[in-house]
Amino acid sequence: MDSFISGNQITLLQNGEAYFPAIEAAFDRAVHEIYLETYIFQNDATGRRIAEALRRAAQRGVSTHLLIDGFGSKDLPQRMLDYLQEGGVKILKYRPHLAPWSWRRKHLRRLHRKVVVVDRQIAFVGGINIVDDVEPVIAPHPRYDYAVAVEGPLAQVIRRSARQLWSRVSWTHLQKGLSREKSKTVPSLPKGTAKLSFLVRDNIRHRRDIETAYLAAIEQAECEIIIANAYFLPGINFRYALVRAAERGVRVVLLLQGRAEYLLLHYATRALYGKLLDAGIEIYEYRKSLLHAKVAVIDGHWATVGSSNIDPFSLLLSREANIIADDEEFAATLRQNLFRAMEEGGQRIIKPHWKRYPINLRFMSWLSYGLLRIFTGVAEDFNEQNRVKPEKGRRRRKGTGK
Numbered sequence: 001m002d003s004f005i006s007g008n009q010i011t012l013l014q015n016g017e018a019y020f021p022a023i024e025a026a027f028d029r030a031v032h033e034i035y036l037e038t039y040i041f042q043n044d045a046t047g048r049r050i051a052e053a054l055r056r057a058a059q060r061g062v063s064t065h066l067l068i069d070g071f072g073s074k075d076l077p078q079r080m081l082d083y084l085q086e087g088g089v090k091i092l093k094y095r096p097h098l099a100p101w102s103w104r105r106k107h108l109r110r111l112h113r114k115v116v117v118v119d120r121q122i123a124f125v126g127g128i129n130i131v132d133d134v135e136p137v138i139a140p141h142p143r144y145d146y147a148v149a150v151e152g153p154l155a156q157v158i159r160r161s162a163r164q165l166w167s168r169v170s171w172t173h174l175q176k177g178l179s180r181e182k183s184k185t186v187p188s189l190p191k192g193t194a195k196l197s198f199l200v201r202d203n204i205r206h207r208r209d210i211e212t213a214y215l216a217a218i219e220q221a222e223c224e225i226i227i228a229n230a231y232f233l234p235g236i237n238f239r240y241a242l243v244r245a246a247e248r249g250v251r252v253v254l255l256l257q258g259r260a261e262y263l264l265l266h267y268a269t270r271a272l273y274g275k276l277l278d279a280g281i282e283i284y285e286y287r288k289s290l291l292h293a294k295v296a297v298i299d300g301h302w303a304t305v306g307s308s309n310i311d312p313f314s315l316l317l318s319r320e321a322n323i324i325a326d327d328e329e330f331a332a333t334l335r336q337n338l339f340r341a342m343e344e345g346g347q348r349i350i351k352p353h354w355k356r357y358p359i360n361l362r363f364m365s366w367l368s369y370g371l372l373r374i375f376t377g378v379a380e381d382f383n384e385q386n387r388v389k390p391e392k393g394r395r396r397r398k399g400t401g402k
Contacts, residue, residue: 004197007190008152010323010330012305013126014337016133019147020046026118027053033063035162037115039072039307040129043080050130051084058088065089065166069111070096072129092169094319109203112318114147114307115162123150123158125198125323127230127294127307134289141289144341146334148305148323152191157198161321194327201308201320210308210322211315215241217298221250226338227296228255228286231262231309232269233372238310239272243279251282255293255342258285264368265311267361271369277351288345294322295334303331312372 013019027034027050034057041047058064066084068076070093081091094111116124126147133142150158199209218225218241225245232254234242246252254276260266273283294310297303306322308314325331342348 004195004324004326005152005154005157006195007192008150008154008194008196009192010194010196010325010327011149012330012333012337013124013128013147013149015142015145016046016128017142019124019126019128019145020050022149023116023124024050024053026116026122026124027057030057030062030064030118032119033065033117034119035065035067035115035117035159035166036130037067037111037113037162037165038130039069039110039112039114040131041066041068041073041076042129042131043075043077044132046132047076047080047130051080054089055084055087058084063090065162066091067094067111067166067169068092069094071110072112092166092173094169108313108317110313110318112307112314113165113200113321115158115321117155117159117162120156120159121151123155124148125150125158125307125321126305127292141345143290143292144286144288144345145292146295146305146337148325150196150323152189152194152196154196154198154323158321161198161200165319194325194330196327197324199306199322199324201314201318203317203319208315210306210320211238213304213322213324214238214296214310217296217302218242218245221245221298223299224251224253225296225298226253226255226335227310228291228293228338228341229296229310230257230290230292230294231265231311231314232256233265233272233311233369235312235315239275242276242281246279246281252280253282253284253342255284255286255291255338255346257291258287258347259290261290264372267365267368268372270361271365273349273354277349277354283349284342284346285349286341286346288341295338297331297335297338300335301326301328301331303327303334305334 013022034054036054054064054066066089085091095109114126114128124147126145128145128147134140135143199213200206201210215238225242242252256269257266276283294308295305303325304322306320308320308322314320
């Protein structure tokens with residue numbers, strides 16, 4: 001069961017249009033500290049806007065921390081990093097040393113979390129990177145994504161996680177683990193009524209936490225399951241859980257990527273459509289713009305928003321972070337948003353039409369699925385062989401970031 005904390009306020013933020021002004025305003029209000037973790041930090045209008053907000057905070061004495069992924073943010077120019085650091089922003093890269101075409105475990109494990117914490121008071125968690133909302137070459141409309149703002153006791157939990165990760169990455173760079181200021185225990189006053197939980201996926205103690213939470217909620221579902229996920233290639237246990245739910249009369253609705261952003265994953269996902277449709281599961285493809293959301297609503301009270309896709313990269317390799325909410329009001333808001341997206345930008349995949357899918361595209365789907373299943377097997381083997389085994393006193397490897 002998820003460990004829920006009561007007394008929180010949670011606000012849904014749809015797309016960068018809502019998210020970027022919210023975090024910029026929080027940075028401008030900051031007094032003590034800022035932690036920002038992101039997979040992609042792009043040198044575009046949005047990136048420069050957020051960079052300036054971080055720099056303003058640092059220059060007025062706020063302890064400002066920026067943690068970016070070495071692969072996702074590899075194109076961020078050194079001049080921007082220098083500009084931020086000269087302004088007082090502390091910057092770390094997660095696994096900065098890249099080796100093209102390497103399948104070594106440490107190169108495949110990325111920082112995919114999107115987390116912001118300001119002054120122990122407010123935290124933001126979701127799937128939105130620091131990058132312009134629109135990909136004009138692919139789609140003219142904003143990328144479809146979500147984040148949440150959290151105030152209340154859970155913000156302290158999220159802050160502790162951000163601080164611990166910063167410390168771990170600092171030590172792999174042979175820097176001091178934490179800022180010099182002492183970590184103070186600040187009373188967490190209730191801000192609302194929402195019961196929330198913060199779940200992470202890492203490669204030590206929390207390898208399956210997000211997936212386990214999904215599976216438990218699916219298996220307990222009685223009425224309705226709605227999942228919107230950009231990169232959807234679940235393992236067999238996850239697929240069977242969805243099929244079993246549909247077989248016992250639960251309405252299961254999937255909102256998936258309709259635009260081919262990554263061809264291999266796009267076609268591999270479609271290889272699953274036949275069995276899912278046969279089980280009575282509704283599938284919609286979002287085609288208005290790029291779908292980047294990783295959210296779900298189950299039985300009108302359980303909901304999740306975060307960075308974790310339902311694919312091998314997120315479930316087996318990357319560092320991820322999701323908020324789980326047990327709150328009818330929040331779940332209703334997210335549910336309404338999802339159905340609006342299906343109406344305005346989704347196209348339902350109808351079983352009879354799908355049965356007439358061209359044979360060459362079917363072949364492409366199954367070939368892509370097979371290749372990714374091979375990768376999944378490799379990833380699972382990496383995880384099993386390299387997982388921490390305290391009973392044997394296994395030593396930490398230098399440079400693993402653990």
